[in-house]
Amino acid sequence: MKFIISRDQILAPLQQIVSVIEKRQTMVILSNVLLQVNDGRLVMTGSDTEIQIVSQLNLELPADDGEITVPARKFLDICRLLPSGAEIKFELQQDKVKLASGRSRFSLSTLPAENYPEFNESEFDYQFFLNAGKFKKGLDKTLFCMANQDVRYYLNGLLLHVSNSKLKLVASDGHRLSIFEGDIGQATGYEARIILPRKAVQEINRLLDDVDAELNIQFSNNHIRILYKDVVFSSKLIDAKFPDFSKVFNQSFMSPLLIQKQLLREALTRVAILSNEKYKGVTFDIGGDLLKLSTHNPEHDEAEEELIIDYQGQSLNIAFNSQYMLDAVSNLDSELAVMTIASNASSCIIEEPEQPLFKFIVMPMRM
Numbered sequence: 001m002k003f004i005i006s007r008d009q010i011l012a013p014l015q016q017i018v019s020v021i022e023k024r025q026t027m028v029i030l031s032n033v034l035l036q037v038n039d040g041r042l043v044m045t046g047s048d049t050e051i052q053i054v055s056q057l058n059l060e061l062p063a064d065d066g067e068i069t070v071p072a073r074k075f076l077d078i079c080r081l082l083p084s085g086a087e088i089k090f091e092l093q094q095d096k097v098k099l100a101s102g103r104s105r106f107s108l109s110t111l112p113a114e115n116y117p118e119f120n121e122s123e124f125d126y127q128f129f130l131n132a133g134k135f136k137k138g139l140d141k142t143l144f145c146m147a148n149q150d151v152r153y154y155l156n157g158l159l160l161h162v163s164n165s166k167l168k169l170v171a172s173d174g175h176r177l178s179i180f181e182g183d184i185g186q187a188t189g190y191e192a193r194i195i196l197p198r199k200a201v202q203e204i205n206r207l208l209d210d211v212d213a214e215l216n217i218q219f220s221n222n223h224i225r226i227l228y229k230d231v232v233f234s235s236k237l238i239d240a241k242f243p244d245f246s247k248v249f250n251q252s253f254m255s256p257l258l259i260q261k262q263l264l265r266e267a268l269t270r271v272a273i274l275s276n277e278k279y280k281g282v283t284f285d286i287g288g289d290l291l292k293l294s295t296h297n298p299e300h301d302e303a304e305e306e307l308i309i310d311y312q313g314q315s316l317n318i319a320f321n322s323q324y325m326l327d328a329v330s331n332l333d334s335e336l337a338v339m340t341i342a343s344n345a346s347s348c349i350i351e352e353p354e355q356p357l358f359k360f361i362v363m364p365m366r367m
Helices: 008-020 072-081 132-145 197-207 261-272 322-332
Strands: 002-006 032-038 041-047 051-058 065-073 087-092 098-100 104-109 125-130 157-163 166-172 175-182 190-197 215-218 223-228 232-234 257-260 279-288 290-296 301-310 314-319 334-342 348-351 358-362
Touching: 002 008, 008 032, 008 041, 008 051, 008 072, 008 087, 008 197, 032 072, 051 197, 065 104, 072 104, 125 132, 132 157, 132 166, 132 175, 132 197, 132 215, 132 358, 157 197, 175 261, 175 322, 190 197, 197 223, 197 232, 257 261, 257 358, 261 279, 261 290, 261 301, 261 334, 279 322, 279 334, 314 322, 322 348, 322 358
Parallel strands: none
Antiparallel strands: 002 087, 032 041, 032 065, 041 051, 051 232, 087 098, 098 104, 125 215, 157 166, 157 190, 166 175, 175 358, 215 223, 223 232, 257 334, 279 290, 279 314, 290 301, 334 348, 348 358
């Protein structure tokens, strides 16, 4: 096995693969990247048994076919620290891989490719095509609401709901929820719901760097595969039912409150400095055309700030986690933020005034 490749061609795909590989693995070989040369193509594979990334590169110079696994992070560090534009000569000699570039020489230990575990995927029942930029925007607007190591394991991920030509992405940690709704652009003719694990969502989001590319998304009840340019991303799914969140919208609401997004964000950031470090609670005192933000902490520090709002409803006093509010407000693209509080003060919807593609829901807290 022998090939020559430029450092600039191999670096980005190798970084994508290494980000999937866990630092501490149960199997030593999973710390390695699988390299296969066949018909003038180099195929690189990285996996942690739950997620797999396969990247294909065309080799411009003649190569000898073969396959081997090498330590992923060491291989990446060598490629990363070589000068830009450098050529890397790769050659397998017995059980060692010899790397040469310019005046640099490296020898890496290997493990046989036949010992690399196979990523077992089921038959894919569904598929659709989607613009990568639209999918990435949906992920950006929702993934920060995913739970992390929650006992309700279905919350440690993201719901992908396809309903004919409509796509819905939903994430929640039990205290807040984000929904993105978009148009797929073609009729799929089916309805399906799957839950992608947290790590898979983060890796897909990192992978999508070209907003004009097209994705081919294929999935079954327990696996998803995404074809993106020269990369095939595969992941197991969370086998569970996502909670029904529709009843949050099926209730009566107070009058909407309109406020300048930037002013609210800056005021919240300032007031939150003196909030309780653990609970981060800030009280919203709403009345007339004024919103008063206030907070205090166990050290008896206090902060308050008043903002002009557009509101026709009844006076109200309600408290929220300031970080949850900031996350929601920061993700709006419009100048204005629209806040609509449920009549029983059980939740608050934050969205844009004009045809919002996404909504954020934040639950109040007791102060």
